[in-house]
Amino acid sequence: MLLSFYFTLFSFSFLSLCTANSNSSQIENAEDLASQRVLILQENYQEYIKKTLQTRQYGCTPDNIVYRREWGQLSKKDRREYIDAVYCLQKKAPWSSKADIPGARSRFDDFAGVHIQETPFVHFSGLFFPFHRYFVWLYETALREECGYSDYQPYWDWTISWEDPRESTVFDGSPYSMGSNGQAVPHGPTNISAFGLNLTLAPATGGGCVYMGPFTPDTYQVHLGPVAFQPYDGDGGLEYNPRCLVRDLSAVWANNTRPTKVLSLLEACDDIGCFDTELEAIDGVHAGGHFAMGGLGLDAYASAGDPAFWLHHAQIDRVWTIWQNQAPAQRTWQTAGTGTAFNEPPSPNVTLDTWINFGVLAAKEQVRKVSSTIDGPFCYMYL
């Protein structure tokens, strides 16, 4: 499936290169070549996992490993099943207490609230990858065990829609998407402040409420946050603040998720500290995906209130996984950094023994336990 997709992409742009000798087709061609190269790295990763599971003894075997797929590769029926499971989580009573996350009204809000609580520890820190890997896995598990979802967490491969996220199957506004862009409303820049970083983000193509497909105001309300937007409202983001889901899809930011960007990220670093710094950089793919969504996605704390957050972070986990498995013996068990954003306030170095906090969602886990997707509690692979 994927192979033929990329082959089509490649032959199409090969044709366009022959008919138009413009710079834009040269850029397209570079992107297509990078897509192919990323695909090869992914195939290496898949081969490694298959081989390892055949030759080593884990609880994870070739028979019970599960597969996470790209949103656009899911059938319409499968996409609906996922969307309905998310709606279900948004209707289930929260586990968190009024003292813990006062504004939580659902299990979905438990996840959004824990993200707000943990944000200062799990971004620009040695906990970024391990926290978000387990966080996505807990969400996937809640969808399956509490809402009867039968498949696995899909991801949004931004390199497919880097030229215009509005055309992505994730955001095209069809009943099989994660909802549309926000309504186009004239607005100024958005100022955000988090981890001592202050940014002014230009308005993009939306700015209002999601208006088509799932998660429009009649089917979904955001309850928590904002936290990062300036001027600051001062309540910490955990109070009940019902409002519509805002998006502001941006091709300018999506440009930072283009295939050449992902390829150079995958090839740039041999150590996790370097890889994390590149991936979390303001001009990197993590911010690229969040800022391409815009609206709530700009809020480093409250962004998990957008149901598309989970597809974006599955893709982040996929990219980490592909990177890890290019040199698994060296890269799977590496740690770097500390347990606070930019080490502010200073905290001990993260090691494999460091405990990660998941608030009301689950017991603490050690970094070691979540370092591998096949050796530990996990048994999954990306297609």
Ligand SMILES: *[C@@H]1O[C@H](CO)[C@@H](O)[C@H](O)[C@H]1NC(C)=O
């Ligand atoms: C391509 O880019 C180069 C420099 O980047 C420029 O000199 C040239 O005119 C461009 N060609 C076209 C067809 O746009």
Ligand SMILES: *[C@@H]1O[C@H](CO)[C@@H](O)[C@H](O)[C@H]1NC(C)=O
């Ligand atoms: C946003 O930041 C810009 C530049 O730093 C500043 O000029 C502007 O007043 C800020 N806007 C708000 C609403 O705080």
Ligand SMILES: *[C@@H]1O[C@H](CO)[C@@H](O)[C@H](O)[C@H]1NC(C)=O
């Ligand atoms: C960033 O914004 C915060 C909150 O408005 C403010 O307290 C801080 O002084 C700003 N920092 C810089 C470097 O401008």
Ligand SMILES: *[C@@H]1O[C@H](CO)[C@@H](O)[C@H](O)[C@H]1NC(C)=O
């Ligand atoms: C995307 O980023 C590249 C590299 O920074 C730049 O050359 C290019 O002009 C950008 N494209 C768009 C459409 O912004």
Ligand SMILES: *[C@@H]1O[C@H](CO)[C@@H](O)[C@H](O)[C@H]1NC(C)=O
């Ligand atoms: C923490 O990590 C830094 C950077 O790798 C290193 O220089 C430092 O010695 C480490 N500190 C401790 C207490 O291990």
Ligand SMILES: [Cu+2]
């Ligand atoms: Cu996060």
